[in-house]
Amino acid sequence: MSVIYNRVALIGLGLIASSIFWAIKRNGLAAEVTGYARSAETRDTARRIGLCDRVCDSAAEAAADADLVVLCVPVGAMAAVAAEIGPVLKPGATVTDVGSVKRDVIESVSPHVPEGVHFIPSHPLAGTEHSGPEAGFAELFDNRWWLLVPAEGSDRQAVARLRALWEGVGSNVDEMDADHHDLVLAVTSHAPHLIAYTMVGVADDLRRVTDSEVIKYSAAGFRDFTRIAASDPTMWRDVFLTNKDATLEILGRFTEELFALQRAIRTGDGDHLHDYFTRTRAIRRGIIEAGQDTDAPDFGRVKQPK
C-alpha cells in the first residue's frame, strides 16, 4: 500500500493509538508518525518500544505540521487536547478522533478547530479490555467496522482520504450521523459494559458469602463479564457521562425487560422464557451468518440442523 498522509500525529498513546501506529507501519500508510502522551512515563515507554517515529514532549509539538492529527485520549479529555493543538494546526490538515461517543466530542472539539482545517470525527468498533502504550497490536482493526461521522458539508476529498487510511489499517468503513451513532453504541457497547460492571460487582459482594467460589467456578459467561468489567475506568466513566441520554434510554428499556423476565420466573411462565430466548438466539445466529463475528468459536457452525 502507499502513503496516504505524509505526517500523522497521535495524541494519547494508549491501546487505540498504539494499534493505529503498528497498523500504519504494517502497510506503510504514512511517512512519519509523531506521538504525544500526557504522562512522562507513557512517553518513556513509547520511546523504549519504538512506538512512533518521534515522541514529542507536548501535543502542540506533535501536531505542528501534521497532515492528520488523531485524538486518542478519553472522551472527557478531548476538549483540552483540541484547545492545545488548535493554534498550531496547518491549513488543509485533518483532525479526527477515535472517541466512543460522538455528539459530545463534536461539541467539545469543533470550537477549537480553525477555519481551513477539516474535522472528521470517527470511531473504530474494535478494542480490548487492556489499555496503555504496550496494549496495541497491528491486527486490532482487521475486518472491524470504523465509523466516520462527518458533518454535513464536510470536504468529501478529506473524508475519502481518511476513509482510505482506516481501510488501509484493515477496517470496513461506514458513515453515520452523530446522534444515531450514540444511540446504536448505547445498545451495542455502552449499556452492555454497564451491565457487565454491575454483574461483576454483584458477584464480588456475593463472594463475601461464598468465599472464593465465584471466581473458582466461574463459568464462561461470567468470565466474559469479568473481561469486559476489567476495561479502563477513566475511559468508561467518560463514556457514561458524555452519552448520558442514550445510555439512560437503553437502560430504562433494559430494566423493563428484566422485570418482565423476573415476573416470568416468579410465576413459572416457561413459555415466556422459552419464546424470549428463542428470539435472542436467532439474533446471535444472524450475526454469525452475516459473517460479523469471525472470532466466535461457533463461526461457520450455525447452519447445522436445529
Ligand SMILES: NC(=O)c1ccc[n+]([C@@H]2O[C@H](COP(=O)([O-])OP(=O)(O)OC[C@H]3O[C@@H](n4cnc5c(N)ncnc54)[C@H](O)[C@@H]3O)[C@@H](O)[C@H]2O)c1
Ligand atoms: N479501549 C477500547 O476498547 C476503545 C475502542 C474504541 C474507541 N476507544 C476510544 O479511544 C480513546 C482512547 O482509548 P484507549 O483504549 O486507547 O485508552 P488508553 O487508556 O489505552 O489510552 C489513553 C491515552 O490517553 C492519554 N491521556 C489521557 N488524558 C490525556 C490528556 N489530557 N492529554 C494527553 N493524553 C492524555 C493517556 O495517558 C493514555 O496514553 C477513548 O476516547 C476511547 O473512548 C476505545
Ligand SMILES: O=C(O)C(=O)C[C@]1(C(=O)O)C=C[C@@H](O)C=C1
Ligand atoms: O472488545 C472489547 O473489549 C470492547 O469493549 C470493544 C468496544 C466494544 O464495546 O465493542 C468498546 C468500546 C468501543 O468504543 C468500541 C469497541
